Amino acid sequence: MKKFISIISSAAIAAGMVSAINVNAADTAEGPSVYFKVSDEGVGVETLKYGTIFVNTKANGSYGAAFPCAVYLKDDSKKAGQVFVKWSTNNKNLKLSGLTGPVELYGSTPFKGFGAEDMNLNTFDELNVMAVNYSKISSEKPMELNGETTDAYPLACFDAKFADGAEGGSYALQVYSEGAYFSGVVERNGDGTFKEYDPADYSKPLLINASDRNLGDINNDGKWDSVDVSGIMKEYTKVSSGQDGIFDGNQRAAADINGDGMIDAVDASNLLAYYAYISGNKGNSSLNDFVKNRK
Ligand SMILES: [Ca+2]
Ligand SMILES: [Ca+2]
Known part of the structure; x- marks a missing residue:
């Protein structure tokens, strides 16, 4: 394998592709x-447990209230001289x-010289897109930070809310x-040179699972018991053997108990352990707290 790579590299160098290779290396x-x-x-x-947000859309009346969100920039180089970030939802x-x-x-804001109103904020309602812009374009230097890192403070704050009837x-x-x-x-190097990055290339979405029932209550009967556990196992067995699942979206969201994006035996095992825990009248943790504290 090593030999194969070195042959490719030699050929690339011979063909004058050194700069193209360097660009690819930087992009990764x-x-x-x-x-x-x-x-x-x-x-x-x-x-x-794995960072996914679970929302019971019926917990506080139909489709509940808006929940506060914040957007952060993580820039370990600390060289950002201009930041323009837009975000949206996939639905x-x-x-x-x-x-x-x-x-x-x-x-505070992440950057010195920006008070409450100094950044540009825009909402594009038609697209459900929001935008924030921190910009000192007259400077060749990176912006100075108010904290230790760029994400010591958010870039902006906003609310998210499920529309009535959201599935x-x-x-x-x-x-x-x-x-x-x-x-x-x-990113500005301080000597007039700079490099522009698209944060979309390096960022992961935050998953928000929406259900009309409590986490883990697959059949929505207000209890957590073996019926819910066996429901998860049936779904897992079907999907893992390549068949279509039987759950609807509300059930799928309720079934990914640890929020790792999969419905599998780990979720079933967590729910079974929780069922044992509450049926012994031993504790009053929520299912989510129980799972997060479980080794
Ligand atoms: Ca149930
Ligand atoms: Ca899971």
């Missing part, structure tokens, strides 16, 4: 990324609203970078 390196946080303090909103039934800067809720299933908050609505981070 770490670049600035964007991530999201969702407040799980509201009724029916929980952060699962307009998860609607974004109430865009603000981070000062009111978090006390159960998996939703996502994600960077938006398409056409005229692109995202970018310009």
Whole structure:
């Protein structure tokens, strides 16, 4: 294998492709990324073991309240001289609203010289896209940070809410970078040179699983028991053997108990252990807390 690679490299060098190879190498390196946080303090909103957000859309009346979110930039180089980030959801039934800067809720912005109103904030309602822009384009230097890292404070805050009638299933908050609505981070080296990155290339979406029932209550009868456990096992057996699943979106969201994006024997095992735990009248943890504390 090594020999094969060295032959390719020699051929590439001979063909004058050295610069093309270097560009590819840079593109696979770490670049600035964007991530999201969702407040799980509201009724029916929980952060699962693997970071996925679970929302019971009927926990607080039909389709409940908006839940607060924040968007962060992670830029280990600390060279960002201009940050323009847009984000959206993968489904307009998860609607974004109430865009603000981070000062009111978090006390500061990530970058020095930007107060409560100094960044540009835009909401494109038709697209369900939001945008924030921190820009010191007159400077050749990176922007100075208010904290130790670029994500010591969010770039912006907003609310997300499921529209009435939104179907159960998996939703996502994600960077938006398409056409005229692109995202970018310009890293400045301080000597006039710079490099522009698209954070969409380095960022992962935040999954938000929406269900009309409690986590783990697959048949929606208000109890967690062996019926729910065997439901998960049936679904897992079908899907893992290549057949179509039998769950609808509400059931799928309720069944991914640890929030790792899969419905499998681990979820069934967690639910079985929780069933034993509550039926022995031993404890009153929620299913989610029980799973997160389980070794
Ligand atoms: Ca049940
Ligand atoms: Ca799972």
